[in-house]
Amino acid sequence: MNGIARIDEQSVIKAYARWAPVYDFSFGPVADAGRKRAIEIINKRQGSLLEVGVGTGVALPRYAPHLTVTGIDLSPDMLRIARQRVRERKLINIAGIFEMDASELRFENASFDTVVAMYVMTVVPDPVKVLNELERVCAPGGEVLIVNHFAQDHGLRGWVESFMAPAARALGWHPDFRVETITDVTTLDLVETVKLKPFGLFTMLRFRKGEGEPVSGEARESVPAS
Template sequence: MNGIARIDEQSVIKAYARWAPVYDLSFGPVADAGRKRAIDIINQRKGTLLEVGVGTGVALPRYASHLTVTGIDLSPDMLRIARQRVRERKLTNIAGIYEMDASELRFEDASFDTVVAMYVMTVVPDPVQVLKELERVCAPGGEVVIVNHFAQDHGVRGWVESFMAPAARALGWHPDFRAETITDITTLDLVETVKLKPFGLFTMLRFKKADDAAEGASSGAVDESPTAI
């Protein structure tokens, strides 16, 4: 995985069980500017949307009502909050909220017109496999949007990231995750790179999947029937 140390799946689940009650008040505000920018772009699209790493569902009320949204996450504690948010806000465009491993998505090929993963790639055990899954479930002509922190190896920020790496891994994320981990292996076309607030700490990568001769509308159908909302 290009030198990225693998994070154990159970460590991720345990970490987010601890963070779930305070996530929206702690990390939420830091990530809000990047999330808003991505959602503004996504809301200009049509059809079906998959949010990978939906977490507590903080983005769900912001998606345009004309989008049919599905969310997945590995953390049952996060999903409990997301489902409550859907109920309380009466979000009728949410097709389902599923507990699911992002590296083994239980959706058919080409199921979604848009796939988004915000602040996810640094916390999954196998980001390369997750990227392959994002590509697979994205429909031809669709977009994959990734918002993430990407490490740099120079300057003060690079030194701080290296210094903090052991502690960050203990919290369940890859502080040394580089954009090349994605851009060097994907078959998608990178159409836009945007540095995001605050301080360019996060980056949005927009990818487009080639529009081939595939037919049929994207359905978002799940291969099996997990418990949803």
């Protein structure tokens, strides 16, 4: 599949069951620059937000209170921490936290004004299918933000990636994931690309869905989006 070694769903669940208790303290700080940049953009928007791969919910307290936020993740261990965070922080703008497969979102077409997937695309078995789902549930005129690591073969970043590859595989990542896997297949308009700290290791892609763009995808048994 697109030259990427396949990761199966159960491997992802098992990997994050191990990492869930320490995720915020280990991987969290490394990923914070990308998370912060995406949240800055999201908080300027209005309406409903879907966070795909909500994990332990580390981003949830940072979303502006005027947003109605829904989070989904495949890992029950991560979601347990996310729900606890929502309760403890009394985050009343969180509409729901659901265990769900990102490649088969149980939401109606065009359900959300903004969709964000941070550090998700490298850990899913079929990133193209997930991308199609992000596009499907995004409303016309809405935005899709993806923050992710994309492989590079040379330079300092290439060396850093090689050094971090064992840790990446332990987290269930595709260390060989390339940006073209996303940009070459989507009908969304790419409006911004931002290299992020540390070392430009992560990238934020900001897409916009056209106002007149038809909504495609299969109808699904849905859960409320808000």
